[in-house]
Amino acid sequence: MKRVEGISSSYQNQIIQEFTKIWGVGQKTAFQLYSYGYRNINEIDKSKLNSQQLIGLKYFYEFQQRIPRMEVEQIYNLINQVCYEINPFIVCQVCGSYRRGKQDSGDVDILITLKQDENDNQFSSIELSSNESSSIESNELITINNINNNNNNNNNHINNNHNNNNEKIIIDGLLQKIVTKLEEMKIITDTLSISCKIHLNQDENDTFMGVYYLPQIGIHRRIDIKVYRREHFAFALLYFTGSDHFNRSLRLLCRKKGYSLSDKSLCINTIRDSKSNRIHDGTKINCKTENDIFNFIGIPFKEPKDRDV
DSSP states (O other): OHHHHHHHHHHHHHHHHHHTTSTTOOHHHHHHHHHTTOOSGGGOOGGGSOHHHHHHHHTHHHHTSOEEHHHHHHHHHHHHHHHHHHOTTEEEEEOHHHHTTOSEESSEEEEEEEOSSTTOOTTTTTSOOGGGSOSSOHHHHOOOTTHHHHHHHHHHTHHHHHHTSOHHHHHTTHHHHHHHHHHHTTOEEEEEEEEEOTTTOTTOOEEEEEEEEOTTTOOEEEEEEEEOOGGGHHHHHHHHHOOHHHHHHHHHHHHHTTOEEOSSOEEESOEEOTTSOEEEOOEEOOOSSHHHHHHHHTSOOOOGGGOOO
């Protein structure tokens, strides 16, 4: 009897776990779908899902396919061009498993910030190196009208544009501009969520979660684009590079030292209650690069490729 119950439970768990592979479906919703009598993806009644889950169901089989490095570089090149058209001081960086040197990724994570000025060279170590550049030029993938003609105009306005506008003015609304342009180019096909809070609070960031499609590839993919202030960028870069286990280990080490580490800051003299909940953030430490963060914590710098622990 116990063996039969065990098989039945295992069968149920397998189906529930399969349902959780639909983007936006968690354990609770997956269990509800099972309780409705559904036993495979194709049986699910769309009326039981919200708008995000419907997109996840629509592209379920496409989202299961891994994304090769070359394709990640192609979408990066496109977004980088779009950002340059908006403002030449904008910096883009691919994170996640791509930055850790993996040959494929589950989705694409792109961080965006703004250089402080033309002498802000802290980004030289995080941009794509020449040997990582895509062998397929981005203009072979899709042409952004007049981008070459605009380059000269942009260069003429670099100093004036940046000097006359502080970071807040440029960063506010930046994510929406990028997404709108990519939608016009038919690269972004679906929006799962977009949160623009950076204009409300100094400690907020803007996040887009959605779907992109490259005609030459013919597969819909997941993409996240996040905009951070320059002062937060090193922390965001560290956090979204991963791996998850590496991040947890680093945060645990910080906690033991009385620090707190997040995607926006490293703080000392953090006060926590008996349940380890923060009740006082402490003092923020200024770190412009990942190396600054490692140095302050007191551990040797680890290259992204060495962070899969």
